[in-house]
Amino acid sequence: MTIPRRFVLQTGASFLVTAGFQGCIQTAQTQQSTFKVSQTLADRVQRRGYLKVATEDDYPPFEFLVNGKPTGFDHELLARFRQVVPFQIQQEIMAWQGLLPGVGEGKYDVALTAVGVTDDRAKFLDFTMPIAESTIAYIKRKDDASITGVKSLSGKVLGVQQGGVSQAAVPDLEAELKKQGGTLGTVKQYRGFSEAYQDLISKKLDAVLHNIVSLSVLVSEKPAIFELGERVSRKSYAAWAVKKGDRELLALLNQFLQQQRDQGEMRKLQQDWFKLTFDNLPQEPLLPGDRPIAS
Numbered sequence: 260m261t262i263p264r265r266f267v268l269q270t271g272a273s274f275l276v277t278a279g280f281q282g283c284i285q286t287a288q289t290q291q292s293t294f295k296v297s298q299t300l301a302d303r304v305q306r307r308g309y310l311k312v313a314t315e316d317d318y319p320p321f322e323f324l325v326n327g328k329p330t331g332f333d334h335e336l337l338a339r340f341r342q343v344v345p346f347q348i349q350q351e352i353m354a355w356q357g358l359l360p361g362v363g364e365g366k367y368d369v370a371l372t373a374v375g376v377t378d379d380r381a382k383f384l385d386f387t388m389p390i391a392e393s394t395i396a397y398i399k400r401k402d403d404a405s406i407t408g409v410k411s412l413s414g415k416v417l418g419v420q421q422g423g424v425s426q427a428a429v430p431d432l433e434a435e436l437k438k439q440g441g442t443l444g445t446v447k448q449y450r451g452f453s454e455a456y457q458d459l460i461s462k463k464l465d466a467v468l469h470n471i472v473s474l475s476v477l478v479s480e481k482p483a484i485f486e487l488g489e490r491v492s493r494k495s496y497a498a499w500a501v502k503k504g505d506r507e508l509l510a511l512l513n514q515f516l517q518q519q520r521d522q523g524e525m526r527k528l529q530q531d532w533f534k535l536t537f538d539n540l541p542q543e544p545l546l547p548g549d550r551p552i553a554s
Contacts, residue, residue: 294343294514300507301346309347310508312337312371313362315355317451320476320532321373321391321497324352332532333372336390339524340515354450356422359384362502369512373497375424375470376544381552383503386544387512389496391529392537393470395428397488398477400459406466409489413441415465418455421448425468428492431547432468435491460484470497472533479534493548496540 304310314322314333322331329352341348351367362370363383375393376386397417399406406412413436419425426448433443447464449455452473458464468491478487499516501508519525520540529536546552 294511294518296345296511297507300511304346309349310344310369311349311351311367312369313351313353313358313367314370314372315358316352317453318355318373319473321472322352332390332528335528335532336516336519337371339519343515343518344511355420356450359422359500362500365502368501368505368508370500372499373470373472374500375427376496376498376546376552377424377427378546379427380500381546384500385503385505385509386498386500386552387509388516388542389498389537389540389544390516390525391470391472391497391533392540393424393472393495393497394490395425395431395468395492395495396471396474396490397466397468398459398474398485399466399488400462401482401484401486403465403486406488409435409491410439410441412436412444412466412491413439414444416445416447416463418447418449418452418458418464418467420452420455420469421450424470424495424497428468428495431492456485472497472535475534476532495547496545498544 314329314337317323318331320332322329322333324330329350337348337350350371358367358370358372359374359380361367370384373391373393374380374384374386376389397412406415409432412432417429419429426446429443429446436443444465447455447458452467452469455464455467456477459467466488471490474487478485499512501512516525519528526536526538541549544552
């Protein structure tokens with residue numbers, strides 16, 4: 260596939276990525292499929308001039324920057340999505356903390372990032388079919404013999420991402436520790452995981468909680484430094500997200516993601532970026548513990 264030309268404009272802490280405007284029509288043709296774009300959605304995008312998506316700047320392997328250039332699993336999916344929709348897509352790359360509120364307030368159309376599907380988020384967001392499992396596990400220093408399983412996290416200093424799924428998983432871990440006779444220790448919040456990993460190496464933290472995908476990749480890259488531990492939360496999933504009630508845009512995104520699954524492209528990207536694949540992801544977004552979202 261030929262990826263449309265695009266350019267990056269640095270604007271303070273964020274980046275804008277745009278592709279050439281192709282005009283709004285009701286269907287987008289590819290060699291293998293036709294995507295239906297509702298007239299209402301087409302008109303909405305045409306009035307603004309583009310669809311605006313937001314991605315995080317520091318969430319490898321889903322999306323991150325290398326020498327200022329965006330890369331990762333979601334960026335590859337976005338490149339494919341650009342090719343099958345009939346309108347311009349403007350992308351803003353930003354810190355996590357303002358991303359979901361921006362979608363909920365209508366500043367962005369899509370959180371095109373690995374958004375963990377949670378009860379709180381389902382109150383103001385709708386989710387696509389999952390793009391990956393996002394169950395939370397822990398990572399520790401390879402040479403730390405004091406941590407051998409979930410029970411031994413009792414009283415330890417843990418790092419999580421502020422406002423992220425790892426923070427949302429803390430009550431699950433606390434309940435499990437209590438069940439095993441332990442207690443939750445200090446939990447430190449970080450803007451991004453890079454700083455948390457540095458604090459883990461320097462022994463300011465005992466473990467970092469993160470999704471199983473990101474930890475799998477980190478351990479594969481630095482096996483002499485880090486060791487992957489057990490899952491600490493209920494099974495959960497990551498998906499893209501739109502503002503609550505934006506069903507027409509959600510339908511378009513799901514058309515695209517279903518095509519990527521059917522053609523085997525989703526599995527290939529998972530293998531390339533995650534070093535593992537999820538062959539039995541549900542068709543609908545599910546809350547932690549495989550619970551359906553109330554309509």
